Amino acid sequence: MPIRSILALGSAALAFSGAAAHAETNYPLTIENCGQTVTFEQAPQNAVALGQNSAEIMLLLGLEDQMAATAFWPNAVLPEVSEANSEVEVLTVEFPTLESVLSKQPDFVAAMLTTLLGPDSKVAKRSDFEDLGIPTYLSPSACSTTLDASDAYGSRDALWSMDLLYKEIEDLSRIFDVADRGDALIEDFKAREATLRAQFAENEDLTFLFWFSSPSPADDAYLGGGNGPSGYIADILGGSNAITTEADWPAVGWEGIMAANPTVFVAAQVDRNRWDLDTADNKIEFLQSDPTVSQMEAVRNGRIVVMSGAAMNPSIRTLYGAEQVAEQLKALDLP
Numbered sequence: 001m002p003i004r005s006i007l008a009l010g011s012a013a014l015a016f017s018g019a020a021a022h023a024e025t026n027y028p029l030t031i032e033n034c035g036q037t038v039t040f041e042q043a044p045q046n047a048v049a050l051g052q053n054s055a056e057i058m059l060l061l062g063l064e065d066q067m068a069a070t071a072f073w074p075n076a077v078l079p080e081v082s083e084a085n086s087e088v089e090v091l092t093v094e095f096p097t098l099e100s101v102l103s104k105q106p107d108f109v110a111a112m113l114t115t116l117l118g119p120d121s122k123v124a125k126r127s128d129f130e131d132l133g134i135p136t137y138l139s140p141s142a143c144s145t146t147l148d149a150s151d152a153y154g155s156r157d158a159l160w161s162m163d164l165l166y167k168e169i170e171d172l173s174r175i176f177d178v179a180d181r182g183d184a185l186i187e188d189f190k191a192r193e194a195t196l197r198a199q200f201a202e203n204e205d206l207t208f209l210f211w212f213s214s215p216s217p218a219d220d221a222y223l224g225g226g227n228g229p230s231g232y233i234a235d236i237l238g239g240s241n242a243i244t245t246e247a248d249w250p251a252v253g254w255e256g257i258m259a260a261n262p263t264v265f266v267a268a269q270v271d272r273n274r275w276d277l278d279t280a281d282n283k284i285e286f287l288q289s290d291p292t293v294s295q296m297e298a299v300r301n302g303r304i305v306v307m308s309g310a311a312m313n314p315s316i317r318t319l320y321g322a323e324q325v326a327e328q329l330k331a332l333d334l335p
Contacts, residue, residue, distance in 0.1 A: 023179035034143035038135050043177045044108035051112030053315030061181045068104040071096040075271045075310040098124045110137040140164045141314030155246040156227035206239030209262035214277045220251040229318040265298045270309035280306040
């Protein structure tokens, strides 16, 4: 059943039980978000979502009529919200300018990454909007990382979990006064998460390597780090991440990748069309044709699976990515 149908049923059930009235948001609403206090006088009516995750959560909550624009899309939108998304302007699939965001006269700005809304953001700092009286929200997944000068995306000393995502859904549903829809969405994701865990037994010999993209075959590859969403996907499928670095997005050379020797290669499909190796097909062609890389055990045994690149970001797409990989694992020759 499509998620939007699940949400409709969930809302109806809550309304019937009388829980919907209890879930109503009382304004002004004040929340704590990433170390900042944010107050909302009313539900936003002209929101801008910076990042695919922020946008897709709003769309899954049925908020397209209250969204002015979105930006930063590594992949195409989820099919179940494609029609709703067509009603919302996309500023760019890359990093937008602050001017383009402000041109939409937003009354709320939500972002999925610190590079979109953070102290060293390519777009803006939170204070840029707050000085204009525009409340902001940063994904708890983004501010749960430790940042340093050498890594704009940060690192994690513990494995990312869906709990951070559930907090984000809960917060956004309260901000927009649709808590019943948020509850239904969270319950759906929790059920899907439990189903995946039940399907795969722990296997300490099963390792995954998640390749997001590379500017060229000669460059280091951007990989999913050990404690990030890629590590979560490996864990939920019974294995572990072959890349153990705490950085969310390590850049690793092919000698290091071959030394990691994963059981399964996960080639990300990235739709943004920035580099040739954004596409999964081009990744697979390189893996199978390079004289040295093609000799890796995972490649020789055809253990290459494809997953949406957006799933490697801490987002709702992470669970979808785990489901994608799970389906393909069943057909692989695994020990």
